[in-house]
Amino acid sequence: MHPEDALVVRGLLARDEAVFEALVRQLHGKLVAVARRLLGEHEAAEDVAQETWRRVLSSIATFEGKSRLASWIVQIAKNRAKTRLERRKREILIGDEGLDPTATWFDGFGQWRSSPAAWDTPESSLEHERQKQLLADALLTLPARQRVVVTLRDVEGMDAATASETLGISQENQRVLLHRGRAALRDAVAAAMRARPS
């Protein structure tokens, strides 16, 4: 086990409230943000984060340190968010498929109106972080169905069949949502990069 994690685990097992509070302050915002990708609504995500803390406390004695403590906690939050998504998909998958952002990309002959510009691999890791941050924000602005499909498939790496099954939608519908969601994210990133003189 990582030495820092070992200290925290020892503190928790000793029922040290200050150790727990520090952990909550460090990770709570991340747990909420991760849950929001799947659940949208802030309150549901907050509930998942709170459930996660309860679970962390009740099972901290079983933490073996195979991964870092933070990973273990984030994984608990993701699992709980997925469970909640499956149980309440009718409330969460609200709205329709959302617009097809690619409708404006092509002319009457089905040709690109303007050429895609292969995004440069950012020169600095700072720029790389900025792009990821931008995507994290843009993801939350997608229509619910697109957001959830892109999160399961591209962020969480779930395969197409499992994602369709989890959401109770056809694989074809899943593909449409994935296509539209990715296209919308592409537009969002391109717009942000244009807006900023490089």
Added chain:
Amino acid sequence: MIVTCRDLAARLTELEEGVGSAVERASLRFHLSICARCRRYVAELDRLKGLLTDLGREQDPVVPMSAEAAPDPAVARALSTFRAWKTGESSPDDD
């Protein structure tokens, strides 16, 4: 089967998931082999997918800039869970 750039963009997820007839997939691949713009689009998407994968890294997930530090009521709620656990009054998990 004539494939336009619009068709290619629309059917890329099918190609990725191995759906559709062999002829359809071959037509899409042929279009890619002759169309530099669509190849650039595919490169863009690959990069997008790579960034999305990075967002999910478990130890340190990338969260929106708008994500706040834990607000005090949330911390207070977690701490009350902690106190119940400490005194052994922890409610059983709700699942």
